[in-house]
Amino acid sequence: MLNFILKRLGLAVLVAFTVSFISFSLMFLSGDPAAALAGETASDQDVEAIRVLYGFDRPMLVQYWDWLSSALVGDLGESYYFKLPVSSLIAERLQVTMLLGLCGISFALLTAVPLGVAAAIRPNSIIDRIALFLSVAGQAMPSFWFGLILIVVFSIQLGWLPPSGTATWRHFIMPTIVLGYYAMPAIMRLTRAGMLEVLSSEYIRTARAKGASEFTVLFKHALRNAIIPVVSLAAVQMGFMLGGSIVVESIFALHGAGYLAWESIARNDLPTVQALILVFSLFYIVFTFLSDVLNAWLDPRMRAG
């Protein structure tokens, strides 16, 4: 297992460095970053001055090395717009995004797992059909549209929930539902498929034959084994959700890292955008790595090998 983990770790580090290079190269996609920074009205001298000031006159690889070595010690440069260190800006905004991500994944798990189990116990029953409908609809639902519908119904028509902001826990209800519903279909389908497979296996028949109660069979024997792949999927989904929170945060005006990304892109604040792409990627890399380790640890066959 150690061998497996080391291999995965090596890949994760390699991927992280590649992603850092790609997000750094974004700045050069626009052509001349100095001209972009100086604005359209700047004279040639101004552009040249900015180029020297920010070091854009050096070779790209030298600049990358410079950026990377400061990034490794937590210095991600200064935001063009806020004139603040990007790292502290992101650290502050990440709290909201992390909270939203945790709420979202909890909501997804708390709805998807029971629904998936119930659907697997009685295939083709009403519950199974409702679960299928919810997952098919969830996969086709544009999340920005779903969020706006919730605002129309619960904020404008009924007046129950605040439409935007982060002041109280009630502000997080609708964003949690929108973000959670995005992750729900995959988790539910996997739970259902896993339960169906486990319930038809030999050891479940043995457990039933020796007279174990239905509750024990379902939760002690079946769910325990069916949940293993779901746990690692949830970790991966969590990584996806942090990146996907940009849409949800912009609908509900939650001032998290996703909202910051949207603002920064619109303002051409490239150091912030680069750093955010790197941070979101790192989250995904860490979560998938953890899910691999968790999978190896939970699955005895992999533990031995």
Added chain:
Amino acid sequence: MSDATTNMTSDPMLEAIVGPTPGQMLRKRIFGHQGLMIGVVVLGILVLVAIFAPLLAPHDPYAQSLMARMKPPVFLGGTWEHPLGTDHLGRDYLSRLIYGARVSLMIGVVAATISGVIGTAMGVAAGYFGGKVDAVVTYLINVRLAMPVVLVALAVVAILGGSLQVVIVVLGLLLWDRFAVVMRASTLQVRGREYVAAAKAVGCSTPRILMSEIMPNIANNLIVVMTLEMAHAILLEAALSFLGLGVQPPTPSWGLMVSEGKNMMLFEPWMVLIPGAVLFVLVLAINLMGDGLRDVTAPENRS
């Protein structure tokens, strides 16, 4: 063998004994699959609407009219002049929706084709050659998956300038991951089969084995991924345009229409509900078709 089967099935007595042919079974599975049929019919209608948009649209989707701004749809007290009302610039909503089908479908088809070519080439190469090629492709897939799609697409489109072409190319270059993963796994499954070994034994070249032995046998999975990625691309374009950094006005994109309607949401929620609902129906139809195709072509994998 196949001759014998066709001869036998012409006899009703024997047909009862040998059962239907594989072709009949496939047809039965296709037409008996409710979700697949609904998906195909709805998608077919939307494709026809997109193709015949100039004939179907009652007005010019770009024509503004200050005299007819924010007219409600007919079911909210409007007139048949504008069945689904008009937007804040007095443009006919139904006509914009009809032309919007063109934008969405074009983005779905072209972006999924670009990413399909990239992903299939990578996946098949990784699965067939294995070893170092596989290691490189696996690494590239991991890099791609680590990048947050919405964020990267937004940033790149913002830098290059939002237009239909840029959005299509950017999405096409980003969405190849699932193609690569599925095609790699399918190729791994097929590569050890006897017919591949036979082709090798008679001295077929590698390109020939890939094109006439491997590809036809993994094509069903390719089509399934293709439909699902079409839906993915359409949803992403709508999200980008909704955030104001995708297709730019005055192009009639459904995501853009939701975004424009958002400002009027307090009094005119239908301006948000209608384009979003159409988008939902299109993506739902494509997904139903994709799921259905997967069930029909690989019944043992039905979930």
